[in-house]
Amino acid sequence: MRSVSIVGVGLTKFGEIWDKSLRELVAEAGLKAVADSGIGGKEIEAVYGGTMASGRLIGQEHIGALIADQLGLNPLPAHRMEAACASGSVALRNAMMAIESGEHDVVAVGGVEKMTEVDTAEVGFALGGAGDQETELFHGATFPALYALMARRHMEEFGTTEEQMAQVAVKNHKNGMNNPYAQFHKEFTLEQVMNSGYVASPLKLLDCSPITDGAAVVIIAETEKAKKMVEQPIEIIGSGQASGSIALTGRENLTEIKATTIAAQKAFEQAKIGVKDVNVAEVHDCFTIAEIMAIEDLGFFKKGEGGKAVEQGKTAMDGEIPINTSGGLKAKGHPVGATGVAQAVEIVQQLQGKAEKRQVKEAEIGLTHNVGGSGATVVVNLYKKA
């Protein structure tokens, strides 16, 4: 199978971007990615876009074609993937397969979401479509409630504490201070997180990722071609995707997202490396409990020991394995369709040594972990210098 590398990355500022529409956001990130790659747009052969809920949020579907149109890339084949909050990573994986198949050599992959044009309740219902509409959302269970159930069970089984979850928020907001693209540049103390109001007990406001507008684009190419295009392409050396029950009720247990375990296993097998080889990781912290579960399911820590690991600083910038150096979904923001692609952007910059104040020393291997819904889709990718 042909190998795929990233040759250019671009991000918009994440946040409440009142003065830009979805199409403007994706164009901005796209032009930055093309500039970063040093290629002319004419070398691009196809477009993949990840967006979750644009139909509900801005009345616009057909996002692949919209992106191609907006970037002046007609008549290239344009695709939109949707896998809830994992839409961006699923778009990236399918773009990779388009290159692996020999159909294309250079592909643009965008993730984008414009979430602030409707009221917060409508955003909650739109995002609720990532779970099971019939057995969850219809009965009032929006996402904070679903993750609260997982958090409660994790506390019950492993003694994980609200303070440990809060430490995830403290760490990620600290990391976000060094990310110019992050939605929040604001540090919080443990006390401040603990004193924020409950959204769905035990999850408090500051345990939750925000509502965000934003776009991320990467340009990918067949690796041999990539090496001729840019000084330091970043190769995707392993990629795994798995599905799981869309409703929590279908799970064997609530403390593990099994699709993470399976996707990670595939990615590590493909890359022929182990979890100890990873130097930096972006994981899906839509809620603080999600980061704790992720670092366990990915194998960085044993099941049940994630909370303690965070408390002991093992996942901090100077810890054993720096997690969410970008600030994560928590502080960088979570424009759902963009998130998977934005995670790849952070890892590329880390491996290229361009992460500035967030730079992890001697970062050779990076990992991204992107979850759709409460775990019905998970993508895990592994990266190193090509």
Add this chain to the structure above:
Amino acid sequence: MRSVSIVGVGLTKFGEIWDKSLRELVAEAGLKAVADSGIGGKEIEAVYGGTMASGRLIGQEHIGALIADQLGLNPLPAHRMEAACASGSVALRNAMMAIESGEHDVVAVGGVEKMTEVDTAEVGFALGGAGDQETELFHGATFPALYALMARRHMEEFGTTEEQMAQVAVKNHKNGMNNPYAQFHKEFTLEQVMNSGYVASPLKLLDCSPITDGAAVVIIAETEKAKKMVEQPIEIIGSGQASGSIALTGRENLTEIKATTIAAQKAFEQAKIGVKDVNVAEVHDCFTIAEIMAIEDLGFFKKGEGGKAVEQGKTAMDGEIPINTSGGLKAKGHPVGATGVAQAVEIVQQLQGKAEKRQVKEAEIGLTHNVGGSGATVVVNLYKKA
């Protein structure tokens, strides 16, 4: 590049299916496709789904994972593609690339839409998201209006008549009489079509495809493997996809869908055959004018001569090139995300000699043509016996 063939097909009845939800529809079609292929479900390695507007229509996104879950296929990688009314074909193309890349050998591809759970106005707005929300839908231009503009221009430039458009409806409803899965089993005379009320002049009610619930599934496999699996796999010998301006205002002219021309050219080049080699075709007749433009843009007839060709019976069951033997979107129905996959089902049955009363004699080469929106995405596929 590895070759891909279809080894099993399944359809639900198309229509207003009040007693089945989206997940039940796709499960029904999926089980039929698996049964048709003769394989056990365990040979399937990934799931691709095409759905356009489930977020708006049933409050459910994350359709790939939902389908995998419903079909008992967790933890297989599950993907949803959205490209408006071309969602099904774009899903099929990406599933093909997943096989061509070597990532998978056997993949299930579903298309599904559940359109009757909301009122017709909401369906209109949801479908309007296939065009340009900002410059078209926001100002009141839903799809009948957009295609009416194309029809008016076609009449002006080429003398195409309302009667010629009506003849498309007469033909497709006649064909639909022989399709047990069609939404309508009702023939119309030219006079009846002409006397139906205007929806957006010159398009009348009976020029428009209906609102439909339904699902279609095909099982595809690498061709050498496919030959060992079933007696007569149908190979996809050419596939082209192109994008075009999402808004009509961005087009060079309104009488051609340029993405059709480009996608067809690619498909024919890949298959190393010409349009004269095609024996049967399913084209995207969301409105009658769309079929006339399609048979011109695909090269069956010269630009401007499509209307006359229909009038002269050249596209009838016993004509030069039978078009929409299934009844087309017009009579079979148009569950938007399912349509592209359902077109493939019809061509497979034609080439396998299983089309019963709709059977085209000596059908060796088939074509499908699936349009997203007013032409911002087009997929053209070519098929023959493997």
